[in-house]
Amino acid sequence: MAITIRPAILLLPLLLSLFLRSSAQNCLNETFSNNKLYDRCSSLVLLSATLHWTYHPSNGTADIAYRAPQNSSGFVAWAINPSSSGMIGANALLAFHNSSGAVTVISYVFNSYSPSVRDSKLSFTVYSREAEYSNGAYTIYATVALAGNKTTLNTVWQAGQVTGGVPVGHATTGDNIKSKGSTNFLSG
Ligand SMILES: *[C@@H]1O[C@H](CO)[C@@H](O)[C@H](O)[C@H]1NC(C)=O
Ligand SMILES: *[C@@H]1O[C@H](CO)[C@@H](O)[C@H](O)[C@H]1NC(C)=O
Ligand SMILES: *[C@@H]1O[C@H](CO)[C@@H](O)[C@H](O)[C@H]1NC(C)=O
Ligand SMILES: *[C@@H]1O[C@H](CO)[C@@H](O)[C@H](O)[C@H]1NC(C)=O
Ligand SMILES: *[C@@H]1O[C@H](CO)[C@@H](O)[C@H](O)[C@H]1NC(C)=O
Numbered sequence: 001m002a003i004t005i006r007p008a009i010l011l012l013p014l015l016l017s018l019f020l021r022s023s024a025q026n027c028l029n030e031t032f033s034n035n036k037l038y039d040r041c042s043s044l045v046l047l048s049a050t051l052h053w054t055y056h057p058s059n060g061t062a063d064i065a066y067r068a069p070q071n072s073s074g075f076v077a078w079a080i081n082p083s084s085s086g087m088i089g090a091n092a093l094l095a096f097h098n099s100s101g102a103v104t105v106i107s108y109v110f111n112s113y114s115p116s117v118r119d120s121k122l123s124f125t126v127y128s129r130e131a132e133y134s135n136g137a138y139t140i141y142a143t144v145a146l147a148g149n150k151t152t153l154n155t156v157w158q159a160g161q162v163t164g165g166v167p168v169g170h171a172t173t174g175d176n177i178k179s180k181g182s183t184n185f186l187s188g
Pocket of ligand 1: 029030031
């Protein structure tokens, strides 16, 4: 009897490790400009996004690289939500082509469902930020103070439309309303 159930018991951790490995695989092979390297990565799955980061416990900051496919006339965004989950309260970094045709990254705190997105301060320090567009994907690079020195934070990510050089909206169905979660900056 014990012999017949043992394979099933062995199978669960095996399946789990296969699953974890395959969810990491989509990010492990990604490379970045200037040979930037990060300690950890996570495939965020929804919107085909990935997040890479290095956490510095000595000063509570994280260097991040967020990459997601998008056409060159749309935007991508990655946010920490220090006060809640989802869009309201999201402290976001948004990358897009602005009205000069340049790839730019701005920051904005979403406090309503009909925001007027413009570059403004977040509730935590952003030490650096830049973005690039290549091979049909934006990559946002930033160094941020992890809000409240926490190592697990609610995060939200998004992709949507730009009008007149400003991000204006996104689909409110499917992956675009599920793309949120909790990121543990010590694991991944
Ligand atoms: C990384 O691997 C995944 C899964 O095999 C693949 O879909 C993706 O295109 C690869 N990315 C790069 C940059 O090679
Ligand atoms: C945080 O600490 C790391 C590692 O000690 C260091 O490389 C980095 O420059 C520091 N970042 C800031 C914003 O002070
Ligand atoms: C975060 O923790 C580090 C290390 O303990 C400390 O130096 C830093 O001041 C803290 N930052 C905040 C915003 O509390
Ligand atoms: C577009 O972005 C570039 C790079 O960030 C910036 O130099 C330029 O001033 C921006 N143009 C407009 C119209 O905002
Ligand atoms: C680019 O993506 C945005 C947002 O997903 C979409 O609204 C727009 O129609 C797309 N444009 C093109 C040219 O595919």
